[in-house]
Amino acid sequence: MEAQNIGFIGGGNMASAIIGGLEKAYQDIGIHVCDAVELVRDKHKNLNRQTYADITNLCQHSDVIVLAVKPQNFGDIMAELAAALNGQLVISILAGVTIKQIEAALPDQVHVVRTMPNTPMMIGQGMIGMARGTHADEKDISSTKDIFGISGKTLEIDESKMNALTAVSGSGPAYFFHFCEALQAAAESIGFSTEEAQLLVSQTAQGSVNYLCQQEGFPAAQLREQVTSKGGTTAAALDVFKSKDFIDMCQQALAAAEQRGKELAEQA
Ligand SMILES: NC(=O)c1ccc[n+]([C@@H]2O[C@H](COP(=O)([O-])OP(=O)(O)OC[C@H]3O[C@@H](n4cnc5c(N)ncnc54)[C@H](OP(=O)(O)O)[C@@H]3O)[C@@H](O)[C@H]2O)c1
Structure with missing residues (x-):
């Protein structure tokens, strides 16, 4: 240096x-x-x-x-x-x-x-x-x-x-935190205590992200397909995400963050 x-x-x-x-x-x-x-x-x-x-x-x-x-x-x-x-x-x-x-x-x-x-x-x-x-x-x-x-x-x-970068990586950690919050609340809603839900979600989050990042080429779609057997439990859950247009929701969220960044810069 x-x-x-x-x-x-x-x-x-x-x-x-x-x-x-x-x-x-x-x-x-x-x-x-x-x-x-x-x-x-x-x-x-x-x-x-x-x-x-x-x-x-x-x-x-x-x-x-x-x-x-x-x-x-x-x-x-x-x-x-x-x-x-x-x-x-x-x-x-x-x-x-x-x-x-x-x-x-x-x-x-x-x-x-x-x-x-x-x-x-x-x-x-x-x-x-x-x-x-x-x-x-x-x-x-x-x-x-x-x-x-x-x-x-x-x-x-x-x-x-x-x-645009701020919308993806600057604000990005908060999206992951929010997803974990939502999963934890959902886990509690189907019968787990707060401590149990925290353990299940935190270990799943950490393990999944590390597993994905250790693969060549960040193959998120491929790993998702590997755990999604036809007619199985994962497919049932992912069908709900799809029906609520999760991908479109993410695109809208990033567009909103990018737009807000522009507005804040104009006000400064
Ligand atoms: N946190 C994030 O996720 C993140 C991500 C990307 C970029 N940033 C940027 O990082 C910057 C710093 O954030 P931070 O969370 O580290 O803020 P912070 O903890 O509030 O640190 C800023 C420090 O600067 C001091 N300060 C204020 N006016 C000063 C002056 N005139 N002369 C010398 N020191 C002064 C503040 O004192 P006072 O407390 O008295 O004001 C405070 O101790 C922000 O501009 C933010 O936009 C943050």
């Missing part, structure tokens, strides 16, 4: 997940965190990270800057960042904030990469979309992969697909 000192503006949940991955993978790396909250700074300080109350100081010690505040705090940080930047790559994880908005707030020619991680990044199994800004080059994408690739898998896309 080329960058030796990574600076984070915002030291919350997502920043902590990225930092945890970096520290595991790279022993000599310098982690620098600027956060408005003293308690958050103290938490990082206790883990031997350099902390700062102001962005100017953070920028003096960092080769790369990661924007990790909530999108609503974007406006609060950009003027100070613009004045303090000294040629560093700026990587944003802010949902819904566009490259155009970031570049407009920063000096000309600044190198920007916009990313969209998801929450499984907290356990090193994230999916991280990356889009390069006007002046970002291969080296910037490679630095972004170095930083995020240890917390999951990365995919470079054109920014025009960022809302």
